[in-house]
Amino acid sequence: MSDFLLRINGDTRCPGGINVPANQDDWASGVFSAKLVKSAASTRADGTKAGPPKVGDRVYIWVIESGTKTRGHGLTGIARVEDVSEASDSYLLATSGLELLKNPASFDRAYAHAPSAKIIAAVKAYRPERIWSLSDTDTEVLDDLIAVSGGLQETDQEDPIGEAIERNLDDIEAELPRRKQSWIKPRPGQAEFRRQSLERHGGKCAFTGTGVEAVLEAAHVIPHTGAAEFERSENNLLLRRDIHALFDLFLLSIEPDSGTILVSAQLDGSPYEELRGKFVDHKLAASALRFHYKQFCETVST
Known part of the structure; x- marks a missing residue:
């Protein structure tokens, strides 16, 4: 199984167009859209090409903070891929087991925490939407960022x-x-x-x-x-x-x-x-x- 970072626009790529979910129910359908780039389904932090997410892979969901179609708060959640289909300009990723961060981590927080990390440097150099294929080291950086941001919400949180x-x-x-x-x-x-x-x-x-x-x-x-x-x-x-x-x-x-x-x-x-x-x-x-x-x-x- 592999790990991927989905850098996506909230208005058009997140379930219900919800940029910042208050709880797991806001993204209940679990279907995310990710930009399909014909030249490379995903890209590694070193710039080399890689394949798309597959069933069973883990995806880190990063809703881009600013733009004409996005008002996200950064790294927002983690989920497992249940199904992948391809549309004209995007991958549709049905997910399960969604977990949200207690406090989404913005790029500024990510850069302040790990300015020399390759995946953070890659995101800094390329801010638009992209699927990033993560190495074990990249995953450790993101997991550590989640931890210093307060960790994950309890899945059985009160309503x-x-x-x-x-x-x-x-x-x-x-x-x-x-x-x-x-x-x-x-x-x-x-x-x-x-x-x-x-x-x-x-x-x-x-x-x-x-x-x-x-x-x-x-x-x-x-x-x-x-x-x-x-x-x-x-x-x-x-x-x-x-x-x-x-x-x-x-x-x-x-x-x-x-x-x-x-x-x-x-x-x-x-x-x-x-x-x-x-x-x-x-x-x-x-x-x-x-x-x-x-x-x-x-x-x-x-």
Whole structure:
């Protein structure tokens, strides 16, 4: 078995287009895309050519930090290859056993930790996407980098929002019809929730990209019930006011696996229909997103 480093763009290569996963569920499908270079399926740190990853190989997943199609945080996870297929310009790698770093390691951290390592020097010299074939020494460098960055997340990590849904299901169901009413009054702490949402989502509506702050609102995905877990940043979206209303009515949602916008047939013929299929970098907890998606499916089926 061999080891490889996948240097990939987050928007187009990661499951659901999620650049920075909050937990393993965000990359649940496990299918990554890696750039196919006809001249060399992969490259070693010394510049020589090598073959592509195969079933059983280990891949280190490095989501490139900046670019037009990527907003990653660097070395983010490790997985095993379960299947490999070839598309027109990429390898599709189905993986299993994904483990995420507690703290993704950026290139700056990697270079500060091991400036003389051949694999780090190679990445510094060639920053675009590429599959790197790793030597044993390269693997040791990356494993050491993971260790000094805090190690790997526990695979059975807690899901506070998912657990809170189970504990507060009655309160949530009681709140669902109330939040659809326009007479809901501002709550204590709502201004801080909105401030956090503006910062987390870059001051733009997650669905439309609108950056006019006066028309933007922080939207709870799971309704506010008083439970502290639902005030977490993983349970909020920044949405334009009209989008927020439709989201609360479950006429708009997000497909959990693909991260694309779902639009109810009730909105066909309206400008909102144009949102259908658009990718959203939602940054939500998987449990929160699945809850909203389930409510959307129930709404459109009635």
